[in-house]
Amino acid sequence: MDITQKIAILAGRIKEQMDHVVNEEATKNAMVMPFIQTLGYDVFDPTEVMPEFTADVGLKKGEKVDYAIKNGGELSILVECKPRTTDLANTQFSQLYRYFNCTEAKFAILTNGIEYRFYSDLDDANRLDKRPFFTFRLIDYNERDIEELKKFAKPVFNVDTILSTANRLKYTNLAKTAFAELVKDPSRDFIKSLAQNFYDGRMTQQVIDDFTPIVREAMAQHIKEQVSQRLKSALANTSGEESERVIIESGDPEKTQLSAEEDSDIVTTQEEVDAYNIVRAILAGVVDPNRIHMRDAKSYCAILLDNNNRKPVCRLHFNSKSIWRIGLFIEGKEQKHDITALTEIFSHREALIKTATDYLE
Structure with a gap:
């Protein structure tokens, strides 16, 4: 299972457990440690992930940073954790700043278990930047975020590779934020x-x-x-062909027909694509993700096994502005469930897996 699938599963679990994570220790145990594990680091090996890492910094004796991650025996990443409810935008991270300045670590992470802010010393050597060069939000990410996150995975971790693109990434993200504000x-x-x-x-x-x-x-x-x-x-x-992308609503998945003429009225949204990727991640443990396909239609977006309209895994009813629904197929019949966020799809994990495995059997 690759990082993309592991992160998707972790995001789904955290969405379900979030209300029970009420303090910093719970944040570490339920969120941060599993996140570090998805990057390939053994959180139970103190030679690789050191909890409560201590170093004497100037007049500050015995201060601790929550985790220090080693890669190839060298101190690489410092991690400071805050409780889940903390707004990182208004958080001071003086400990992380001091530790970064006096260790050989080149990266530092500030996190509340959901948002991970990655820092380095791009502006001034050996001094932690005030702004992160990369921010990963565990319950709101895209494929590009995953590709950046993969650079920190243990098997491929390389300081020079990350730093070579970090400066551009930092200002690209700042420009995106500024553009979003401009649009708004x-x-x-x-x-x-x-x-x-x-x-x-x-x-x-x-x-x-x-x-x-x-x-x-x-x-x-x-x-x-x-x-x-x-x-x-x-x-x-x-x-392969545009005409094979569209599904016409029929009510009976076995009688569904294809049409190219209706394509001009169909708009595939980013939410539908993101939901499709979540379903692929959920099913990755039982079926090759390449066998899961998406076809859009006027009234719904279908997710199919083997691109076969007789094997619907689920349907996304996202056309209404007021409410989203996911249609699950239980014993061949569609049952619709309201959702308010894409991550709620993870709560239907068992039903999706059962539908897919029934087709395989």
Whole structure:
């Protein structure tokens, strides 16, 4: 089982256990230690993962950092843990800062068990940066995040490899955050600069105010259209032919038919793709993930075994803006369940596995 599958399983378990994790020790035991294990480190081997790592730092004697991870016998990563409910954005990490400055470790992690902030000394040698160069959110991540996380896995860990891309990654993430804020709340200067490209009149405050909701909506529509087009292309390449991607609602999975004509009205969302990847991760223990396919339709998105419409694993009913549903197939009949977050799909793990194994048998 690779890191992608291990992280997906861990994310599902933590989602179920989250309300029971009420202090720092519980956060360490239920969340942080399993996370370190997914990276390939033996948390029960003190020569590899040292809990309560102690080093005398200046006048601060006997201070401890929660974990120190060694790779190849060399101290590589320091980990400071906070309780699950801690907002890391407003957290001081002075211990981590002091320890990093006086050890040979090149990376430090600040975490509350759900969010993992990775730091190094990109701005000033041997001094921990104030901003992380990479942030991994265990219950809200994408494939690119997983690829970055894999660089910290024990079998492939290489300081030079990580640092070679860390600076670019840091500023790329900061730019993404700034862009997201711009899309959400475009500044007056941005609105003015953009509107001057197509509005010939005088740029008064009233004009800028009038254009603000228009520009915001135009940006959102453009992003949605770009994502939709890329998803369509990716799905078409996966299935071999665009005409084999779409399912027409029939009610009976054995009578479902394919159609290319309906494709222009279908938009595959990022949420559907993320849900598809979660289902693949859940089933990875019983079936090759490459045998799990997705076909989108107007009324639902189907996830199938062997790309066979007679073997539906589940259906994603995400078209409604007010509620999401996942359709599970119990003894050949679809049963719909409401979900409010994609991670709730993990709570239907047993039903999904049973459906898939029934087809295999």
